[in-house]
Amino acid sequence: xxSTCNSxxxxxFVIASILLLGIGPPATSAGKARPFEVNFNKCFDRAGDAPxxxxxxxxxxxxxxxxLEARVSVHIPGVEPNQTHIQADYVVAGALPFTxxxxxxxxxxxxxxxxxxxxSEGPAWLIGAGVHDEFRDYVRADGTPCSRGTxxxxxxxxxSHNDD
Numbered sequence: 699x700x701s702t703c704n705s706x707x708x709x710x711f712v713i714a715s716i717l718l719l720g721i722g723p724p725a726t727s728a729g730k731a732r733p734f735e736v737n738f739n740k741c742f743d744r745a746g747d748a749p750x751x752x753x754x755x756x757x758x759x760x761x762x763x764x765x766l767e768a769r770v771s772v773h774i775p776g777v778e779p780n781q782t783h784i785q786a787d788y789v790v791a792g793a794l795p796f797t798x799x800x801x802x803x804x805x806x807x808x809x810x811x812x813x814x815x816x817x818s819e820g821p822a823w824l825i826g827a828g829v830h831d832e833f834r835d836y837v838r839a840d841g842t843p844c845s846r847g848t849x850x851x852x853x854x855x856x857x858s859h860n861d862d
Contacts (some may be wrong), residue, residue: 731823731853734761736790738833740768741844750787754845764792768845770799780806784813788849796820798849809835817820819853828852857858 699817740754747753750769772785785801800815806862813831817828 733852736760736762736849738766741828741847755769762794766790768771796824801833826854
């Protein structure tokens with residue numbers, strides 16, 4: 699009987715820890731994964747580690763907190779007047795680690811960007827989730843290029859006990 703009480707306490711502690719840390723999928727009252735947002739403020743961090751050209755890094759907060767690295771693999775200015783094409787892997791580390799592969803364009807006049815993509819790595823329930831990335835470029839007082847924005851992540855489905 700004593701071990702049953704200890705097992706219940708440990709189980710209660712584990713469940714409470716998971717709920718407090720937000721490790722599982724953000725859920726609605728129906729138990730299905732719901733869209734969530736990851737805000738970020740990233741600045742130039744380093745020249746690329748192959749196959750990346752360069753990396754921006756900074757804090758992440760919102761529905762998921764931690765850090766974010768934007769590892770840019772394609773950067774093509776002038777694809778159209780005042781448009782730069784960009785592709786990147788956003789690596790989020792923290793409460794819910796995942797990688798989002800995105801691509802799109804930056805408006806060189808307004809410094810605003812819209813990129814779209816999907817979650818390529820992370821928990822099984824999140825793989826394939828749609829990602830919409832919006833940010834605005836700016837230059838920090840010390841001359842470092844930066845971007846501030848939000849990743850909007852929309853899981854495509856939630857797994858049940860019947861899913862493989």
